[in-house]
Amino acid sequence: MGKRALAGAVVVFLMGAAAYASFYIAPEEKTMHVLQRIFYFHAATAWAGMTALFIGFVANLLYVWRREGKWDALGVACAEVGLACFTVVLITGPIWAKPAWGIYWTWDARLTSTFILWLLYVSYLLLRTLIEEPDRRALLSALFGIFAFIDVPIVFGAIRWWRTQHPAPVIMGGPGSGLDPTMSKVFFFSVFALHCLVVFLINERYRLEKLRAKFEIVRREAEAI
C-alpha cells in the first residue's frame, strides 16, 4: 500500500508541476496566445495514450503466445487507460479548435482517425463484455486488439491521403517546423508527467483485473459447492 500511495503522490506532484510549467513557464505563443497552452495537455495525452495502446498490443501478442492470465489483465488495463486518454484528447481537441479554427470539429485526417481509433477500442471493450468464458474472452479479445492496432496506421494513412486541416506535425515534422526551446522543454515534461500517470493507472487497473479474476475463481468454486 505504501509504495502505491507514494507513486500516486509523485504522479499528482508531476501533473501539478506540468500544469504550472505550461501556464507560467512556457512563453506565450504569437498567434493563439493563452489558448495554445492547452497543447501541452492535448498533444501529450495523445502521446501517452498511444504508448498505453502500444503496451496493450504487446500484451495481446504475449497472451496469444504464452496464454498467461496476466497478459490478458495487462491488455485490458492498457486498452482502458488508452481509451481514457483518447477520450480526453477528443474533448480537449474541440475546446482548442473552436477558438482557433472557428469550429469544434472538422473531418480532417487526424481528428477522424483518432475518432475511429476510439471506436475500435470501444468495440474491443464491448467484445470483452459479450463473451462469458474467461479463456475464450481473453484469446478472442487479444486477437481483435492485435487487428485493431495493426489497422490504426492504415486508417491514418487512408484518411490523411485523401482528406486534411489539423496543423502539420510541429515536432519531428520536417524542416521549418519545431518549437521554441522553452516550449519544447515544457512539452516534454508534460509528456513525461502524463506517461507517469498512464503507467500508474495501468498498474492500478492491472491489479484490479487480477483481483477480479481471482474473485471469479472463488465465486465459481463457491457455486460448485
Add this chain to the structure above:
Amino acid sequence: MSLLSNTAVLLGKELRTEFRSRELLTTTFIFILTIIVLFSFTFDPTSDESRRFAPGLFWLAFLFASSLMLQSCFLREQPNDTLSALRLSVSDPFSIFLAKLAANALFLLLTELLLLPFFTVMYNVPVLPVLHWLALVFFLASLGISIAGTALSAISAQARMRELLLPLLMLPLLTPILVASAEATKALLDRAPYVPWAGMGFLTVFDVVFLTAIWLFGEYLLEE
C-alpha cells in the same frame, strides 16, 4: 501443396452449399437494392451530384450489406458442430480460413457485378468505358472486406449479441477500404476519368497486411 488442395476442396464445399439455396446472394442483392433506392430519397440525385455521391453511397451500402452477409459463414457450421470436423480433417487450419474468405470474396464480387447495371441506370453514371478498372477496384475491395470480415465473423460467432457485434467490430476496422474504394470509384466515374493508382495501391496494401495477420493468427481464432 496440401494447403492449396485442401483450400480448393473446402472452397468447392462453400460454393456448393451456397449455390444449392442461393439464399445469401439473393437476400444481399435485394438488401443493397433497397438501400440504393432509399438513398435517393435523402438527396436529389441529379447527374452532377450523383457523380460526387454515388461511389460513396454504393460502397457504404455494400459495406453494410457485407457486415450482414459475413455473419453466416461461421454460424452455419455451429448447429452440427461441423467446424470441429473440418478442423480434424485438414492439416493446416489456415486452409479453412482461406476457403471461407475466398468464397466470401467471390460472393461479394458477384453481388457487386450484378448490382452494377442497376446502379448505372438509376444513378446515371457511365461505367462501360472504365469497366475493367472498376472490376479491379471491386476485386481488391471485396478481397479486403472478406479477409478482415471473415476473421471478425469467427470472433463474433463465439460471442453474445453476434448480429450487432459483427458490424461494430467490422465497420471501423474497414474504414480504409471504404475511403480508398470510394475515392478510386470516384476517380473512375469522374467527367475526366483517370486510373486511381493510389486507391488501388492502398487496397492492395490493406489486403496484404490483413492476409498476413490472418495467416499468422487465424488458427487461434478456430481454437476450441
